[in-house]
Amino acid sequence: MGAGESADDFAAVENSQWYQKFMKQCPSGQLTLHEFKKILGLHDMNPQANMYIERVFHVFDMNQDGFIDFLEFIAAINLVIRGKIDQKLKWYFKLYDADGNGCIDKKELVSIFTAIQAINGHTDMSAEEFTNIIFQKIDVNNDGELTLEEFITGVERDEDLMDLITKNFDLSNVLKVIQNGRRHSI
DSSP: OOTTOOHHHHHHHHHHHHHHHHHHHOTTSEEOHHHHHHHHTOOSOOHHHHHHHHHHHHHHOTTOSSOEEHHHHHHHHHHHHHOOHHHHHHHHHHHHOTTOSSEEEHHHHHHHHHHHHHHHOOOSSOHHHHHHHHHHHHOTTOSSEEEHHHHHHHHHHOHHHHHHHHHHHOOHHHHHHHHHTOOOOO
8 A cells, every 4th residue: 555545445446346347247236146157157067066156155145135236245255355264164154054053964064065076176085084074173062063163163273174174165266266357158
């Protein structure tokens, strides 16, 4: 920042740039699931990968109206770029908790990790191995479910686990696609 420029000035310019990109990619101002997949080049995915993309979309669609508007879009970008680790962990938890019951079970985690593998196309371990590591390390009461508190506390306490989760569930590649303005035809 130059002399006389505040952090608010910088954020306003950055938000203006994001707004221009958003409106260029989505002139209606409301991003549909179909457009979301198109922008990311994620069409013709297998059912599990498709489910994950839909889950990401619905978590970003905070008011659950079936669209991601600019405010929801900028909130998602801010989470990915500037979010504190506890904010990201809460978001990951919400993403993994597919049935919305406030707990993550092994089936949900295997499903989401399998979907991510299908999108990313590579991993060092199977979905079952990943899930077993997570549960062995942080399911303190061994009930087969992770509460939000268990998840956040367990991940924050274990640096290796933190690295594993952030590496495998990082959304910065999604952000890069949006930032670069690439659109893929269907």
